[in-house]
Amino acid sequence: MTRAEIDFGAVFRHLPVGVALLSTDMVYLDMNPSYERMAGRPKAELIGHNIFDLFPDNPGDPDADGTRNLTASLRHVVETGERDTMGLQRYDVERTDRPGVYEERYWSIVNLPVYGPGRELLYVMHRVEEVTAFIRTRGLRSGDYRTPRDLEGELYMRARELQEVNEKLRQAHAREREVALTLQAAMLPALRPTGHHVAVRYQPSLGGLQVCGDWYDLVDLPGDRIAVAVGDVVGHGLPAAGVMGQLRSALSAACRVTDGPAAALEVVGLYARSVEGAECSTAVSAFLDWTARTITYSNAGHPPAALLHPDGTVDFLDQATDPPLGARPEHVARPQATVPFTPGSTLVLYTDGLVERRKEDIDIGLTRLARALDHHRHRAPEQLADALLQDLLPPTGAEDDTALVAIAL
Incomplete structure (x- = not known):
């Protein structure tokens, strides 16, 4: 039946x-x-x-x-x-x-x-x-x-x-x-004008009593460039919110003084070893260059960023993925990859609350995200961000917090 x-x-x-x-x-x-x-x-x-x-x-x-x-x-x-x-x-x-x-x-x-x-x-x-x-x-x-x-x-x-x-x-x-929510909101950066269309969202889980350590960051770089990142701290509540603030600030500073996202994540990975509760936190960092029309990225154990092309096809940026921050016993240089983008594309970074579901393979969630991006490919970042949360989060509320950044390229 x-x-x-x-x-x-x-x-x-x-x-x-x-x-x-x-x-x-x-x-x-x-x-x-x-x-x-x-x-x-x-x-x-x-x-x-x-x-x-x-x-x-x-x-x-x-x-x-x-x-x-x-x-x-x-x-x-x-x-x-x-x-x-x-x-x-x-x-x-x-x-x-x-x-x-x-x-x-x-x-x-x-x-x-x-x-x-x-x-x-x-x-x-x-x-x-x-x-x-x-x-x-x-x-x-x-x-x-x-x-x-x-x-x-x-x-x-x-x-x-x-x-x-x-x-x-x-x-x-x-x-x-x-x-924790108040602390987390205070530590997440306000969206400043960058000259490009950017939307950010932070959606706490509906039913849980504990806030998680999800975060995002945007940094203006010299030239027509910005650095964007999202991350997720293991754990819940005030301790996770505190660790989140430290890692976000560290990565924000590292992006300003290093030559790329891999080097920035290396710095934060070393720093994470000295911060209690920061081990095995995940993050993805990307440097966007509108003059060269390229995205340079590095991933520390995080769900891959999604590049939505004007025709609706989606590429998951998974060619520079490494273990989470502070997970290796010894320092090893992190990988980095660069891909071109076509004007009219959109880059979406997110935390696992958007795609992961209990007892479900992550590939199912990524496929669901790709379909939603294709369906809403003509929307501007603000409308796209709202549509993704509406389509992908369970109607009864997500079990995990969700951070999301959408950037028009």
């Missing part, structure tokens, strides 16, 4: 666990029959209503925290686009046959984001499974029945403590990501 033949509506209706679709302001939009049975109300009484208006906390329990915890989980999904698995949650439910009387109930809850085709967050999927019977079964000890409230100290309170720890860790990771 193909994907097109699967009746996903029928699958949704027959799921044994309760699933409801909520708007981003927590209003019911749809639910399956399992959710109706669990809620004790038909769909007609649920759709269009805010979840907390229909299911408030037990007013007779001053320690009730179901609304607070569920609100925090749903808001986290809406604000970050990440799924959230809640700890075991007690949430008493008012009996429909006896208004004002609440039954003690326990739930396993997972809240997930639902994205639209443009990666915008459209809905929140609210998956709920009642585990009250399981809790009561676990409460039977030596023939004596223990109520769920008796078990709170042993099970429920531990779940609450774990949830609080997870929330603190999540907040700490979010703060680290924000600081």
Whole structure:
């Protein structure tokens, strides 16, 4: 059976666990029959209503925290686009046959984001499974029945403590990501006028809590020349952002005083040995000369730059590839290659987040990039950069950061 033949509506209706679709302001939009049975109300009484208006906390329990915890989980999904698995949650439910009387109930809850085709967050999927019977079964000890409230100290309170720890860790990771992104943005150079059409992009991964060490650089050289580079530091978070800043600055300086990209990468490779966390970082550097109409490049373990010709053909510049920075135990001169370019061509440098996918050969990603470049070959660098990110990054967000430079030749 193909994907097109699967009746996903029928699958949704027959799921044994309760699933409801909520708007981003927590209003019911749809639910399956399992959710109706669990809620004790038909769909007609649920759709269009805010979840907390229909299911408030037990007013007779001053320690009730179901609304607070569920609100925090749903808001986290809406604000970050990440799924959230809640700890075991007690949430008493008012009996429909006896208004004002609440039954003690326990739930396993997972809240997930639902994205639209443009990666915008459209809905929140609210998956709920009642585990009250399981809790009561676990409460039977030596023939004596223990109520769920008796078990709170042993099970429920531990779940609450774990949830609080997870929330603190999540907040700490979010703060680290924000600081790392700010640091990384501050260290990446502003795009200065070069006399040529250049576009740069930096796209953080959508779902991860850790920023990576991707970077780019542009350097004006004497004559009608510029040096361009992209690189990637092994690791994540603030340490990777710090190493990225050091390597980018070192390569930027080396390009100004050496006679080519290979010599510049040699200098940075030697420097990387003295910087903790810089070993095995990758980079590609290219010197562009509009007078000679040539590209001279050297590659230190990085995905190859792509040269898009006016007719849509693409050459990957892979004739001067060497191991990553600081990877060799002894210094060895790096290779360098020079290729001509035709006016109207475009050079694209990028980091692996644009082309690599887990459990997929890199050649598949490079082929995908070549097709996208051919398809958008008539676009200027700014529009081309946006189109490549739109076409090549997964709609649910990339697992790795992406840096991208496009230069009209």
